[in-house]
Amino acid sequence: MLFEDQKMYHWQNLKMSRLFIKFLTRLLSSNIFAKLLFGVDCGRSTSDYQIGFSTILMKKALRKYVKNNDKVLDIGTGACAIHGIWLRKNINANVTATEIDDKCAKSARIVAKHNKSDIRILKSDLFKNVKGNFDWAVFNPPFRDMEDNNGYKIVERFLKESPRKTRMMIVVNVFYVNQKKIEEIIKENNYRMIDVVAKFLNPSKVYVVEKAL
Numbered sequence: 001m002l003f004e005d006q007k008m009y010h011w012q013n014l015k016m017s018r019l020f021i022k023f024l025t026r027l028l029s030s031n032i033f034a035k036l037l038f039g040v041d042c043g044r045s046t047s048d049y050q051i052g053f054s055t056i057l058m059k060k061a062l063r064k065y066v067k068n069n070d071k072v073l074d075i076g077t078g079a080c081a082i083h084g085i086w087l088r089k090n091i092n093a094n095v096t097a098t099e100i101d102d103k104c105a106k107s108a109r110i111v112a113k114h115n116k117s118d119i120r121i122l123k124s125d126l127f128k129n130v131k132g133n134f135d136w137a138v139f140n141p142p143f144r145d146m147e148d149n150n151g152y153k154i155v156e157r158f159l160k161e162s163p164r165k166t167r168m169m170i171v172v173n174v175f176y177v178n179q180k181k182i183e184e185i186i187k188e189n190n191y192r193m194i195d196v197v198a199k200f201l202n203p204s205k206v207y208v209v210e211k212a213l
Helices: 002-028 031-038 053-065 082-090 102-114 149-161 179-188
Strands: 071-075 094-099 120-123 136-139 167-173 191-199 202-211
Touching: 002 031, 002 053, 031 053, 031 082, 053 082, 053 136, 053 167, 053 191, 053 202, 071 082, 082 094, 082 102, 094 102, 102 120, 136 149, 149 167, 149 179, 167 179, 179 191, 179 202
Parallel strands: 071 094, 071 136, 094 120, 136 167
Antiparallel strands: 167 202, 191 202
């Protein structure tokens, strides 16, 4: 009985934490915070966009590792291409951004143009329509919850289909993703961990990985 009570308590806490995260994400997903946190004006966006803990933490990882003139592939850039525009403006990276959704891809092009950012935005499912070599590929995979097997499959595809010499950044929110499972997928696909970027009070983690020799 004690075990069942503990399990129920754990799930209640998890549910409350997720509700709090959703509330904060909704609050952060505004043009005011896009400008404040990233210096990106999303006012011309023609589709919904989201700024959450993962979006914010990825910026820390990008600042730490991406260098001037690095070639960066931003997978699933979203309606505002926030990371791509920020990288171009602040680090002078050469950015190619992909988006599988037509509306989001169109919106991202409008926002990039409005921000006078010359990043390239392609309609693509992961690496499918992408050519060339990159120093980095960054990805915030979609997860509904910890049992979302489709999310884990997408991460596995991302790792398997990536160019061999490209280093990767994968950001996940630990309230929605099983960390142990993600780390197993990384290891099983013959990648080694360079770093795990974290920040106090941020429930996300950025896995910085590269293909093992």
